[in-house]
Amino acid sequence: MKISAMKILIVHCHFERGGVTQVVENHVHCLQGSDEIDEVALVSGPRQSGLQAATRESASIWSVESLEYDSHRDMSLGVDEQAQNTARELDERCEQAGWSRQQTVVHWHNHSLGKNAASPLVIQHLAAMGYSCLLQIHDFAEDQRPQNWAYLKQSHGCRRASELDAILYPHGDRLSYATLTTGDAETLAQFGIHRSRVDVLPNSVRLPTAELPEFEVATQKVREAFDLPADFRWMLYPVRGIRRKNLGEFLLMCQLAGRPTIGAMTLMPATPMEKKSYERWQAVAERCVENVVFNAAHHEDIQFVDNLSAASVVVSSSVAEGFGMVFLEPWLASRSVVARNLPGVTGDFINHGMRLDHLYDAVQIPGSPEWLAAANRQFQDAKTNAWKDVQRDVDIARSQSTPDQSSGDANDWIDFARLTPSMQIEVLQRFNTDAGFAQEVRERNAALCEALVTEARPAVIDHNRNIVATHFGPENQKQQLLNAYRKAISNESIPVSEVQSDQTMLDLVEHSRPFYPCRVEQLD
Template sequence: MNVIFLHAHFRPGGVTQVVENQVAALSGRIDGTIVLVSGLDQSGIGASTLDRSRQVVVPELDYDRELRRSDRPLADARQRGETIARVLGDRLGEFGIAAEQTVLHWHNHALGKNVAHPAAIKQLAADGWRQLLQIHDFAEDFRPENYARLIDAAGASVPADVAAYEFPQAPGIHYAMLTTADAAVMADLGVAPQRLHVVPNSVSFDGAILPDPDQAWGKIQAAAGLPSDATWCVYPVRGIRRKNLGEFLLLSRLTPPSMYSGVTLEPTTAVERASYRRWRDVAVVCAPRAIFDVGHFPDVTFLDNLSASQFVISTSVAEGFGMAYLEPWLAGRGVVARRLPHVVRDFESAGLRLDRFYDEVVVPVDDRWAGEVRREIAEAYHAAWQSIPIAFRPTVEPASLAASSSGEIDFALLTADRQVEVLRRMHDDAGFENSVRDRNADLIASLSAPFLSSTIEHNHTVAEREYGNDRAGERLLAAYRQIRTGAAEIGGARSSGVGGKAAVLGGQAIELLSAQKGFFPCRTEVIHARPAEGAS
């Protein structure tokens, strides 16, 4: 059996790391060829993956924004999809790879970054190729620009038209979801259960050894100019908006007085950098023990930051899988994190003990301020979808719009400007800060007490057993075998036609995802000034 991994690019990080882990998990388990196919950028493919695979460039797979930089205008998405299918078939044929021996494993085909991918998949299915479509992120999950592009590509008049286009259905097309919650969304959208697989990401340090903690801490201490008695916790992420950095600043105020908290990487896009840099500026006064850019320190590696840390922290409000919840345990570090139920349920079902995950960070509010906040949350939610036609906007509001008026609210539900207000009030008003501390005593205890070695050892064992490369390889092979057993169905698909309108059984994807994940304004924030007053 041959396995072909396809994505728009293989730049460092993100999906590329997932694919590299999957290649490693399949190494020695299949007797065919592994091929990585993408647009022009394959700079993130590591040496071990290069040795285990062949690489093919199909320029038409790249993000639409990259293709628009060429001199040629973009063709209709369906025409481009047919071109991708033809070129891909020709290139694989050069290696002697035929459809009946092969599974095409796509990553994030429906994100809306290249709207021709779904059309290519439909054509490839009609040509007899068996395919596994692995979804990491949804365009419908507060990515309105992407979703608008899919609406246009599909020529859609109702949400079901978009679903039919972006989630093609045919006997030889199966779906791989990172969580059981996302699999439930796809089932509600009409994907048959026998074509749905839960394929979580694998975690592995690939033989990496943590540096000596004291030496690692010495490098960080010198680079950041920290006191000799300081301790360290780290948020090992690129600080994009959904990572909820305002809450990271608040938690840095709740850690023990000698502890400093580091966030590792600055974002790469303009809109995300603007948000990140605003929080970095706010931290100078309101959260001086929050240190930014610690992944950019000279001679300080990711493993140095991890080794030096007492624990890993996460304030993220949206994750497709939650890799940062798993990896630290393999390095012997505990995790304190905001609980995202749609992700964490699978981890706890697998046996992980996540007793230091928290549901909310409570701040006190008066009735007037609470009313203003509820209005602002609703405005932010509806503004997020203003750029798409009315027929495609959600009609059911998430529960988070009914923010509490009982004198308290979860900090993550506040708009970014209101979060800044709270942080400034905590800095200026010791009584207010003490009130915040009183309401979050359990969280403060989680940020203060060392993790039990028995908990770290248990979670290390579970993470390695359930999410290591061996288990990942087993899951992939099981999915591939199930896809390949549908060979007889494929022949029927050629003559009966592939595709058709998706059976949308449970409503549009926007509403399904909103109900599952809720809404947090930091994801779609617009930065503007606001007077620093109002929290009670």
């Protein structure tokens, strides 16, 4: 069947600066000049300050108040009435723009995350009207976001997890899905969404290589900005320091590397809870980690390209990523990556042929049997408490899940990331004051210590840079998007699976992702 030029309506709650906005902007950039795309529009709630001028010039920008986060808007209407009104308003906007329903693909980002409870119902209304809907999942509410999940369940009046699943993950002739990774696509397939209805759309990686300053120029600029010694090595962690980025472990990496290495945490979070956690780690560093700089991206004289060009190595201690840009982007700047291995993310990169030689699966922290037992009890308590306010059917489902891997085989160590933040702080303080303990931690993690201070081989950098440019560049993403849009428009002929899994999405997501206490810590 020949498909006429398509209209693409890209939907999110907001377009403030952040991960989803960057993905959307990359999509707009990739789609420019395509003969198969007639017009692109972005629609969100009123917050749209994160969109760059180039994006605004390449796409129409619409605003619909009811798409905003529920926490940011009037909630006087019930979720069903709100969904009907929002679907009607989106339909009217498309009609005003001259878009027919049959020509339009609605590309909705993170519909099921729990920031706007009506979104899944809006999508079902639009599909019933004749719009083809592509639902791209970046993050799952079921993935250690108990407040989001419980809010969705309450908003929709669901008694059981399976009832909510039917609302959040609908299936039908005009409904298809996209994920960032193969692992997430398999999770949807295991739930019962037909695999042919799920496309993997990895993020495209773009870096303004023409703007990258020379290493010597960048290091001089960074040294002067932060008053650093002449022989410093910049160990860059280029992220916003939210809880899942596992900042305690990043501070431990700074201690393991030692001087002249200086760790650089780039961005402060914006939300109150995340900012409170970030500032706590900043205070910890002031007490016991001498070789670290916070807010490295907030200095008025330093741009992202300066930090990246000055880096001798880029690191990540994150325990959860939707896609994992930090594993890819540095290679385009000829910088190596040392990072905690996230198999659900890194598996795709390795399957494309990348040589990620400096991934680590754990940071071994030794301890007495009593201390390790206490650490494991706190781990289990953190996991239980994270979901304590959720209904009983969830408790049953989670208690039957596969238990977490315990400490080392000889039961004389525990992975640093499995420690609660309070115990992580205890380790950092002891490392700073107990030379014998610090030496034992270094010996147990000798490969990591060496990777942090060793320059990557040029052949490896060239190899990975070429793979990133080839497989995750704009042209490849363009073809992936067009394929997904073609399927969305013509997907009436694609088989529709009835959801028959006896497992809920809570079960399936938990089985695919390990739990780490830092993700769910609540600070008063």
